[in-house]
Amino acid sequence: MTAISSPLSYLNRVDEPRLIGAAPLLRVQGLCKRYGRIQAVQDVSLDVYSGEIVGIVGESGSGKSSVLRLLNLEELPDEGRYTLALPTAIGLDGVNLFSLDRFTRREVQTQHIGIVYQNPHLGLRMGHTSSGNVAERLLISGERSFHALRAAAREALAASDFPLDRMDDPPRKLSGGMQQRVQLAKAIALRPRLLLLDEPTTGLDVSVQALVLDTLKRLQRERRLAIIIVSHDLGVIRALADRVLVMRQGRVIEQGLTDQVLDDPQDAYTQQLVHAKL
DSSP states (O other): OBOOOOGGGGTTSTTOGGGTTOOOSEEEEEEEEEETTEEEEEEEEEEEOTTOEEEEEOSTTSSHHHHHHHHTTSSOOSEEEEEEOOOGGGOOTTOOGGGSOHHHHHHHHHHHEEEEOSSHHHHOOTTSOHHHHHHHHHGGGTOOOHHHHHHHHHHHHHHTTOOGGGTTSOGGGSOHHHHHHHHHHHHHTTOOSEEEEESTTTTOOHHHHHHHHHHHHHHHHHHOOEEEEEOSOHHHHHHHOSEEEEEETTEEEEEEEHHHHHHSOOSHHHHHHHHHHO
């Protein structure tokens, strides 16, 4: 079983004291998923802590996006456990989320996990207003007051550094970077514990990428979000992630501190991946 080494092993880093004495927010053990004859995910395990960003890299078909879909409870694995530290009142502490009924899984997914897709069309209604897209997520909380929904949507958009003078514009009229900010606002509107990012900066100009990454780092600090980001862009991973997993053919073949793995890769595949991006 391949597990990420505990971040407690690198607490000499100045920015990591937040992890002292912490229990993992997310724990995945022995994750396996097959599509027909293709073993997309094989024996993947990881712990992620509050306030930590973990990157997953690998070539197309390596299994990284399949892991993200499983963590978002969009699909069920063939094998594996998945626990998420949730409020005590919910009564799901230590419960394998994959074992829940479909309705309860949906509740956990919508209220406690946020996701930003590479393709904004997967996360947004392109013809609705940007504020309406965020308010749609907020309806899950039971709020029905138009003014309360609009105020909360405005707050989430502001937290995502979205220009509020455009909040009534539909995403189809926005740039790619602004569409991603609307997705981000929708993802964080209910203050989830876990944020999943699937290639969030693909297709964006370098300057826009930098702005999006700055927003994500600020949200991580302010809200102690646990973030998992899948990306083929090693520059994005280096700028954002504390730790990184390298996947190949569904398996984690190398993992560790981001700088350590990218500057001194030990596995031949990781060396090839890093050198190909230089």
